[in-house]
Amino acid sequence: MSGLSSLLVALPALVAALVASIVPRQAKLKHRLGMAAVTFFLVYAIFALWPEAATAPAEAAKAAEGAEGEWPYLLDVLIGLPIAGAAAVMFIPRQLLSVVRGFTYGVFALAFVLSLLLLGADMTPGWHFQHIVPWIESAGIRWHIAVDGISLWLVILTTFTTPIAAFVSFGSIRNHIKELCVAFLLLQGAIIGSFVALDLFVFYVFWELMLVPMFLMIGIWGGANKIKAAVKFFLFTMTGSVLMLAAMLYMVWTNHELTGIWSFDFLQLSQIILPGAPGSWSPQTLCFWAFSLAFFIKVPMFPFHTWLPDAHTEAPTGGSVVLAAVMLKLGTYAYLRFSMGMFPAAASHFAPTLAGVAIMGGILYGALVAWKQSDIKRLVAYSSVAHLGFVMLGLFGATAGGMQGAILQMVNHGIATGALFMLVGVIYDRRHTREVGEFGGLAKVMPVYATLFVIVTMASIGVPGTNGFIGEFMVIAGTFVSERLSHFASAHALGAALGVILVAIYMLSMVQKVFFGPLKNPKNKHLNDITPREGLALSPLIIVIFVIGLFPALLLNRMKPAVDAFATQFRTTSEYAVTRANVIAAQRVPPDKFTPGFLSGAPMIGDEKADAADKSRQAATEGADGDKVAAARAGGAQ
Amino acid sequence: MMSILTQQFPADDFALLALVLALPLIGAFVNGVFGKRLGKEGVRLMALSAVGGSFLLSLVVFAAVAGAPVPAEGPGARLTWTAWEWFTVTGRMRTEVSLDVAFSVDALSATMALVVTGVGFLIHLYSTGYMDKDPGYHRFFAYLNLFIFSMMVLILGDNMAVLFVGWEGVGLCSYLLIGFWYEDEAKASAGKKAFITNRIGDFGLLIAMAMLVYYAGTLSWSGLEAGAAGLQETRPIWPLGDLQASALPGFLADWLTPESPIKLQVATMVALALFLGCMGKSAQVPLYVWLPDAMAGPTPVSALIHAATMVTAGVYLVARTSFIFALSPAAMAIVAMTGAVTALLAASIAFAQNDLKKVLAYSTVSQLGFMFIGVGVGAFAAGFFHVITHAFFKGCLFLCAGSVIHAMHVRVHDDDRSQDMRHMGGLKNYMPWTHGTFLVSCLAIAGCPPLAGFWSKDEILYKAATSKVVATNAQVWTPPEWWGQLVYAIGMVAAVGTAFYMFRAYFMTFWGDFRGWKIVKRWKDPGHHHHDEPGKAMKGPAPHESPWSMTLPLAVLASLAAVVGFVYAHPIHIAPLDHFWEPVFRTASATIKPTEGAAAAVWPMLAVGVTAFLVGSGASYLVYVKKGGQPAASFVGAWPRLHRIVYDKWRIDELYQVTIIGMLDALGETAAQVDRLVIDGIIARATALITNLCGTLLRALQTGRVQVYAAAMVVGTALLGWFVLSPHADAAVDDSQLRRTGVLSLQASPGFGYRFMWYVEGEEPPKDFTTEASYRVTLGRCETKRVHLSVQNALGGTDDYSVTQCRETREGCCLPVGQVPKAPPPASSVRLPGLPRGRMLPPGKYDAGVIQQMLQPRGRPPRPAGQNPQGGAQ
Helix, strand or coil: CCHHHHHHHHHHHHHHHHHHHCCCCCCCHHHHHHHHHHHHHHHHHHHHHCCCCCCHHHHHHHHCCCCCCCCCCHHHHHHHHHHHHHHHHCCCCCCCHHHHHHHHHHHHHHHHHHHHHHHHCCCCCCCEEEEEEEEEHHHCEEEEEEECHHHHHHHHHHHHHHHHHHHHHHHHCCCCHHHHHHHHHHHHHHHHHHHHECEHHHHHHHHHHCHHHHHHHHHHHCCCCHHHHHHHHHHHHHHHHHHHHHHHHHHHHHHHHHHCCCCCEHHHHCCEECCCCCCCCCHHHHHHHHHHHHHHHHCCCCCCCCHHHHHHHHCCHHHHHHHHHHHHHHHHHHHHHHHHHHCHHHHHHHHHHHHHHHHHHHHHHHHHHHHCCCEHHHHHHHHHHHHHHHHHHHHHHCCHHHHHHHHHHHHHHHHHHHHHHHHHHHHHHHHCCCEHHHCCCHHHHCHHHHHHHHHHHHHHHCCECEHHHHHHHHHHHHHHCCCCCHHHHHHHHHHHHHHHHHHHHHHHHHHHHHHCCCCCCHHHCCCCCCCHHHHHHHHHHHHHHHHHHHCCHHHHHHHHHHHHHHHHHHHHHHHHHHHCCCCCCCEECCHHHCCCCCCCCCCCCHHHHHHHHHHHHHHHHHHHHCCHHHHHHHHHHC | CHHHHHHHCCCCCCCHHHHHHHHHHHHHHHHHHHHHHHHHHHHHHHHHHHHHHHHHHHHHHHHHHHHCCCCCCCCCCCEEEEEEEEEEEECHHHCEEEEEEEEEECHHHHHHHHHHHHHHHHHHHHHHHHCCCCCCHHHHHHHHHHHHHHHHHHHHECEHHHHHHHHHHHHHHHHHHHCCCCCCHHHHHHHHHHHHHHHHHHHHHHHHHHHHHHHCCCCEHHHHHHHHHHHHCEEEEECCCCCCHHHCCHHHHHHHCCCCCEEEEHHHHHHHHHHHHHHHHCCCCCCCCHHHHHHHCCHHHHHHHHHHCHHHHHHHHHHHCHHHHCCCHHHHHHHHHHHHHHHHHHHHHHHHCCEHHHHHHHHHHHHHHHHHHHHHCCCHHHHHHHHHHHHHHHHHHHHHHHHHHHHHCCCCCCHHHHCEHHHCCCHHHCCHHHHHHHHHHHHHHHCCCCCHHHHHHHHHHHHHHHEEECCCCCCCCCCCCHHHHHHHHHHHHHHHHHHHHHHHHHHHHHCCCCCCCEECCCCCCCCCCCCCCCCCCCEECCCCCCCHHHHHHHHHHHHHHHHHHHHCEHHHCECHHHHHHHHHHHHHHCCEEECCCCHHHHHHHHHHHHHHHHHHHHHHHHHHHHCCCHHHHHHHHHCHHHHHHHHCHHHHHHHHHHHHHHHHHHHHHHHHHHHHHHHHHHHHHHHHHHHHHHHHHHHHHCCCCHHHHHHHHHHHHHHHHHHHHCCCCCEEEECCCHHHHCEEEEEECCCCCCEEEEEECCCCCCCCCECCCEEEEECCCCCEEEEEEEEECCCCCEEEEEEEEECCCCCCCCCCCCCCCCCCCCCCCEECCCCCCCCEECCCCCCHHHHHHHHCCCCCCCCCCCCCCCHHHC
């Protein structure tokens, strides 16, 4: 790209940045510059990520080829940087507040910029930035991390929202700043780790590690009942995790019985069909439930959702933002990746029932309960239950479009609910209450705040043009056409669409009670409108709401190949597993049932190893005509 | 000129639309964000130039569409512009349905765009005068511009998803503008009510889109029109899923599982779901309740959004998707009847209202009913023409009402009182422009020939009586012959009512004496914030005519309302607009047929229409001018309760309040309590309690007293010793070789000083115990043996163990004596290869054809031939 044309691309972004910088009526220069930078960056991103036409054949050719030119240590850095940063912060004297904060910002900024490198890769199906290092060889545990179209945006969502949450926290939290920085950095590292881990052991380590900083965040900087909420949060999640660990060990053992090697590798374990027909009390069903329960608790799905409102109401604003925006996504992501990846037969057998639970218990029940909450944060927490019901429904339906919608909805929920929690934090900082009854008529004294709140509310309701609509519609359409849900698909779609009415009822009722009507409470008469600093924190989220709403293809195009491939694979493997259901013996799914590239990097066993070595030798002699899949696999394994 | 246009903007890349859309959006952004800094002049300039520019461009677009060549077959000229790729969803059989941000314009949308921007500009102009003193001036114009943008997206969207963006966008603007004076709780509530009621409609639209994605595989207008024929198939809708009679208790089984599945035409389902959306947006029974409340917004908003443009979006949608509706006689019948009922119900409510804006609001609901009668009987063009005439005369009427209220506001500041017609009267002397334009519009809406309303309303009612929708498929339900006659009759009664209540409003407002206050010459304002009772006790100046910025739009709209009918005057054979629109409705009109004698009925029916106008307006003149309202008062005196209930709008709102809203509220309350007490109680509190309890119990044992520990140790040692000293017979059975060779190996568990004795039941046991811990026995095919093991330990105690094994063959011959033979896997279902899971066939004989049918997606398993459907329940 020549200098002139790159300038041309940057021109709209520059104009947008200029406009953004004059939007606030009174603000310091640094905040204006911040707004301009955020806008410039996001508008530029639209142009940079714009799908280029006619690259399809080239993509197909590359699909089998594995990832060339991808720096394999990128993910290690993304995980390691925040964790190392957390360790480093501990050595900075706590008196140097600005140094502590500045250092944290620096680490976050670096992590975010590095995470953008992920977008540089051509997101073909299969693994990217894969990095495999043997770790505990006697148990077959390997440091196996990789990203694909499914986890890509969740990683970026993490590096995008955590800094914002930290920025917000530094505005309202005044004690133990150093520890807060450590917690935030550690949290980010652990979350990214769980999103990219492909070895179950590594995944488990990060899954549990994540709890610690969040536990501390709620327990130290939380509200009145912080200890109780922190313990509740920890115990709920831990219960699921322990079940998952047990099932994981059983699978590893079964894999050893079958293949003779010890491996915790997800790719290896997803080739096993555990004994038992789906639906009966068998190892397969039990392991599926053990894994899925852990994930459902995290999501959270009805009836395991009661930890969430408590955790949210007690957590500080920054903690709530990370919890809602990213941590809950681990549950949905892990269900997609691990439960559906390793137990396709059970996952498809239980899909109609679980979809019913997601609709009745999530979308509808969550919405009804949200409606009756008097604490704004509690209301938003229950709205999360309803929104994540949509995400889970998309996954249960298991159509390519529905799953894309579900993943997009994960991102959307992160953006919109994150922004809602930040907005609630704004009013909490001023009044130290979140009771709806304490407010009313705030639009009079805080017009800008009210405007932003209404915009985010609309995103949450799913008004088209905002991001919420795209995900919702893709999920509803995906549900309607789903074969997995068979005869009930249309009823499920109908139920899910009913949620669209309820979400308007509870969100608008809250907005009306807080912002409209006469300004009765004298305590609210002199509230300050949103400060430029708070506005700056919200601006990226607000802009992204519209960016995704109008240009969802920017995100969808990068996840589509991976999701399509996964949908196909889920269908083939689940059908294979169902037809081969065996009550007594575990079996292996033949590698050709998986999509090309999926198994690249799986540990090799016995004759496969020799086979692959043969083939790679052959490929080396025959030149580029050899079987590239095998070559890639062999390459991954060494 | 024309050639430059077509050169610059080819039909498949008609980027001019981008400009039409961009102008109001820029206006909304600038006014919304920078409005306070721009000042009133700047805001006015921005808002007016944005909408005015959009109007001028719409004129160019209209010219381009009119100039484009019309193909002889299929739909007419369509100029499209695809902005960018939006997203794709998964369709039937895993196809991909791509939805683009694309816009297009054809004869229908070009006309509508012209009306929206044109009326929109006039109302913007009017608003600059009306809202002059409002502190939220810039906010108002930002919303109004945003509304114009959303409405244009709705009209120009090339597919249903883009239409939906505009659809919800106008809903959002309506929400914001109804609640514009948000400090008033009631107004904010009215906005919320509008939004939520519309959401019920949007639910229908969402479902319709999902169905179209599945059944038609596209959402673009041209794609749908081409593929509409595919929607003729019928689909089972009940029983749901693979619900079998056997799965239900007996008394429900007969009732819930019919002999044959209930089937519905796909077009009917789609059309009804779409119509649910239209009911919400266009305020039809039973979702009309939000519109009268929506009058809480500023009057220009009522004129623009809640009369002229947004509320007609439903009619636009039906006209747009006419090719779907025309496939389903059932859906058309429902649309027409809903329209008729709405027209009559709303007209009846309008009789009793005293609030000028309320009368106009119910009149709008009623007129929307007429439009739906039109599109529901297949007169799509006539129905849509009524949208346009209505935009002119009703827009004008609302603006007149605003002008009157503006005048009343000089002394009456309370909203309710300033709009009450009982405080008006005689205004024709003080407000000549307002009076004249109101009269013209009133005549137009009442159906006075040759004004616009006469032609459009008459055409609708004529078509209602003389056309029918022909089924394309013999299986589908078609309404009986009298259905159209009934719709016509109801419509005619509503038309008489319209003439009556409109003239009632006119006479009460403009004739007679002024009742607002005592007019004093050279009156001085004693200061603000006084809320005197209107009436003769209060003094004030003569009501003033509004400024030119307000009267000019009135004049333009009234003259349009007077003459526009002549572009669609079928009885006198001048209908250029119909010819312009004809290609748009070409596909749909294939199934619409005139009844016999339709041509002869034109003039008689015209006469009936004129009579209806004369009767309605004449009666009104008689009652409110000649008799000074005396008959109305005596009517109220005679039937006070009837009047009360009509005045209270038949108490429909209250009915909804106690039924649907009350139920939902109770449901929500229950859910919240259940969540707090049951869910959290069981999952969190009960488990915590159990854990706590266990801890408490165990703690009781940890007393710290050495004696207790010593006693426990003694007891424990004794128990352990007893266990160790008594023998335990057990053996590991290895049957891995059993099936192949018949060898069964057993290995006894070892123990302290154990000796073993093995024997097979039926054979002679050995005399003594040996140290042999393993044992092999050989079985023949299908042979069952019982192996006994006795164990003796060093102290001489013995224990026994036995195991029974059978050598299984492939056929499964092992049936141990005394054991019920294990049932073969239940033959309740046979899985077809290649079918997805959960698609099971009940047992029985099938034709090959049935199996074929099963392989189609979404089939319901047929019942096997000759099997009793309730067989499973017996």
